[in-house]
Amino acid sequence: MAADTREHQQPNELPKGVVIGKDGKPCRSCTSKRDFSSWAQMTKSSLKSGAGSTGAATGAVVGASTAAAAASTFSQTPTTDDCPADVETLGRSTWTLLHSIAATYPKTPSVSQQSDLKTFMGVFSRLYPCWVCAEDFQRYMEKDHIQVGSRDEFGKWLCEAHNAVNVKLGKNTFDCSKWEERWRTGWKD
Ligand code: FAD
DSSP states (O other): OOOOGGGSOOTTTSOTTOOBOTTSSBOGGGSOHHHHHHHHHHHHHHHHHHTTOSSOOHHHHHHHHHHHHHHHHHTTOTTOSSSOOOHHHHHHHHHHHHHHHHHHSOSSOOHHHHHHHHHHHHHHHHHOSSHHHHHHHHHHHHHSOOOOSSHHHHHHHHHHHHHHHHHHTTOOOOOGGGHHIIIIIOOOO
């Protein structure tokens, strides 16, 4: 289900893994910090190598100053925590929120609580900042309808949805019989 963001590249111009956003610029929340930094470094290097040339067209100069601003913004701070979220930071934080919602969802939810959760997840799947992830998640929800009948139902559905992303990204899957230990009760001794 999840888009492997590595599939959405511009091979001739961008380093592997850099995803272009709908605005035509590299999409920070769709790209890992490492790949984004490579792009920034590449942009900086190409600017340096072109700096001595003469007779640059106006358009190129405008493009270069935009790229220089981006390079100086992103390439200097790849290890600090107070940067805009990359695809991994955003993903980890989001899974924490979603699994925590599952953990606090009632065992026997009312009709309106079930409706709220469905609405929330539908809106979430359209607003998620990594657009390639969002589109794949929407497709997953169309194919594998959300289960909101109880805490356990939703927790397991979410765990399977997360596993589908794990598989797509080549990661290990999680044992969904343990989702509550991971996200609600804590691990048994
Ligand atoms: P995460 O996958 O973020 O998991 C965090 C923690 O959750 C883990 O440490 C583990 O303890 C626990 N966990 C793992 N699997 C499960 C499970 N199945 N059930 C319960 N708990 C579990 N990234 C992309 O590159 N491309 C995508 O298309 C993409 N789509 C995404 C779609 C959504 C809806 C979300 C929320 C994230 C998406 N991501 C995507 C991000 C990706 O899933 C990871 O969050 C990111 O790669 C960081 O991974 P991580 O290894 O730190 O652990």
